[in-house]
Amino acid sequence: MQIKMKKVKIVTRRRGETTETWIDVPDTGEEGWGDVAGMKYVGQRHQRIDAVEKVTGRAKYTYDMKLPGMLYGKILRSAYPRARVVRIDASKAAALPGVKAIILPDDEGAADLLRRECRYAGQEVAAVAATTLEIAEDAMNLIEVQYTELPFVVHADKALESGAAQVQDDRPNGSEPRVNEQGDINVGFAESEVTVEAGYKTEVHTHVSLETHGSIAHWENGKLTVWASTQAISATQGGLSQFFGIPNSDVRVIKDHMGGGFGSKLGPRPEYAVAALLARKAGVPVKLMLTRKEEHITTGNRPDSFQNVKIGAKKNGKLVAYRRENFGTGGIAGRASIPGQPYLYEVPNFRVEQTDVYTHGGPQTALRAPGHPQAAFAMESVMDELAAALDMDPMAVRQMNDPDETRRNMVTLGAERFGWDKRRATPGPATGIQRGMGMGAGVWGGGGGRTKAEGVIHPDGSVEIRCGTQDVGVGTKTVIAQIAAEEFGLTLDDIIVKIGDTNYPPSGGSGGSTTCASVSPAVKNTVQMARLKLFDTFASSTFGVSPHDLEAKDGKVYVKSDPSKSMTWQQAAAQLGDEPLVVQGQWVPGLSSSGVPAVQFIEVEVNTATGVVKVVRVVAVNTSGLIMNPLLWESQVNGGVLMGIGYGLYEERIMDPRAGYMVNPNLEAYRVMGAMEIPEIEVVAYNQPERGVIGIGEPPFIPTAPAIANAVYNACGARVRAIPITPDKVLAALAERREG
């Protein structure tokens, strides 16, 4: 049976520009997801299929893997924030028994990985592989490096001062401001009846993935296999093949289970290439996993932000003018832009000026909703301050200026579930232990594409779905099994899901909340075609009907109009004869979309004697179109909220200005929230199944920090304009309030 192709239009919006493209997709005669209400798997709560494997410790992560004869790699990193390597002597390290390979910056192939010019403390200088991790570490410490120390700067504000050490040779530390404007802010502010002006600050935030970065590299006959803890097997394959100058086909990347990435594992990482280089030199596999300290200083971060904001409104709350001047640093990678013109709300006159700053710090990289939490913190804080100045309910001010109907509905829904009407109209006293309520909002894109999948029905009835995506821990495997089980009328146990291997049909990286919206349509299309092709082998001969007239349910295949005409799934598969049925499908439009708001309401408790803030209750309202599995979805929302509390109350990279090192590259002084800090979280779904699948990874993280800050203000009148909201800042804000 030939499945016909049809042309469909794809509309993409990127940075305000809309592009239309036409693509050919298989025509299965079915459209949309249908009504999931009556379905057994799609849209239903199902425990993840690898749950038992995970909780019993049988799931093997890259960190757990061992290959025969495998060596352990370590990277020697720059001891200074900026330095030139004058001399390296690795002779003592080489003489240490057990050391099998050493790579220095001048070695062949190492130039792009190992540095003679170091621009941040932690940059790669040399690497070593040895028979044990301990020997590798000892060897690393035996490599003698002589540096010439050079002037440096690690803070964005200092880097903008005249005379600051220059980070990049070819450009100044501060970029030309990128300006985005509309209307005339001078006119706007002149028309404003109430204005608020304030400075907001957010700190550099690191990913703290439970599993650190790393890989195992294995060469065999010039072909490279890499097991990597990665969010992007395809990009890793491409990057490594380019690095080593070998065809893509000679690089295979495998990732089974992984302990999170949050954006920091989206591409070919330098440490993967180092491991592969060591493995090639040693002639045996090399495993190289980073330490927690290396994670904090080298694998990426969310840039900080300094935002000076002025907002003006009419007395009725209608926004008239908005100005934001912001800068921030992504370390040696610069880029620290944040979205918004302005963020979320409609303002007739605005001007936004952004400056990216280079510093001698580790490079920024994507971190859960890049830019958005920074934007949300300042915008949602200033909206709260404006509401106080207007003597209005901050929710009312938001609703009046929010052009997004979905978000307005979500705010209404959340306010009701939360009990926003019980919020005190003015802040509580600056004494004792006080509770307060705050809200925040955000927006994210999501959306999918670029994915192929393969379905295999074996003659014995067993089923495989193969897709070169990866499950970063969110439950992708489970969603794939759900779609296939639904379509084939089988159970989740009947579906063998094979992902995380570049030998399977390609998919994109798992970033930007795009995986579910990319993979689900591709799998749906694949299994639909597989089902049609299977039915085609016997529909007419056995039942005298067209394959479209058959249905698969509860392990049976039957004629829709006469269910008594049926056979078991195994009998149906047996019609294939000796050969398995192999079908490739692809992402098709109409099953997913993008663009989702997020809203949170938070209640906090502030101890005004100590400045300690506890989040006691959160109502998180999210939408992501058709929710494939509410149980997994809620997990994502919970995770986003928890990370948001960490961002709002605890987490920050702290750099020593004089030495240029991070002082808290650990989990003691870089605080992520613990079990005791977990509040009651009510996850509310704003259902829009008609929109198809949209990702949920990022949106629930965005509104948390400003909602906390606003709740702290409501509790005790302490306006904290910098996150994390640590006790010292709360005490200072309380003192400011008392002084009036």
Next chain:
Amino acid sequence: MKKFAYIDATSVDTVPSLLGRRFGQAQVLAGGTDLVGELKEYIATPDRVVNLKSIPGLDYIRQEDDGLKIGPLTTLADIETSTLINDQYSVLQQAVSAIASPQIRNVGTIAGNICQRPRCWYYRSEDFDCLKNGGDTCYSVRGVNRYHAIIGGGPCYIVHPSDSAVALMSLNASVKIQGPRGPREEMLDDFFVLPELNIMRENGLRANEFVTEIIVPASKPNTKGIYVKVRERDAIDFAMASVAVTMTMSGNTCSEATVVLGGVAPVPWRVPDVEQFLQGKQITEDVASAAAEMALREADPMSDNSYKIEMTQNIVSQAILDLA
């Protein structure tokens, strides 16, 4: 981690010679929750690690006529849950239950908690060659000193990390110490040393000495104690500020008090002036605030830690009022 020899000690008497006379050459291992971190970060680089857990009988809690005796290897969890420890020592149980996390309390020992090394992020990092690591700079002075000392600092500004030591000092506890010439006993008041006296150590243990018992004298009737600890998270975190207060009350008049601050000084910081001030006073809000102010009179904060003054004052007055 540097390579070291691992030695199982078999008796208290043999430990001093296994430790040797030079600091840094050997380390005692009890619970290991502090030592392992120091070893991994190359902060401690001993040639020998002397395991004390192989010595039988160092793990006990005994109520005797003259007070409470606690073996050095008694775990924090055992102290936390012991029913042998009666109410007069509840400040100790309060402090111990505020240490770290259940997992760490299951392993960490009381002597280890008292003798643990500071958490200063400059000291704990191999990137900084700080005074305490044998270098010539205290980086906190012009660096990031949010968690550093506001009292008693200089030239190094660590804060003492132990919760239990603060409580024990408020109970007038002492420690029994084994050295090459046999045991000696020292009040906790005298046990800890300021950096101006010895920058490399936080207590007066010599290289070949170790703590073999904690002795807590019986307190007077009608004495109650309280431990208040401020931390950002309710587990794991060390104190930003803490206070242990004991008061012997007759009616609402305080006849005797002890007040010890934690998290603000390089040693558990006893404030005798405040103790005297409280003696014979009826406890009112004014008295409590005056005591709190007096407790921090000597505070001399750095760039980032002046918040600790108000925070500590607030918990001192709160603790006093709670006991009255």
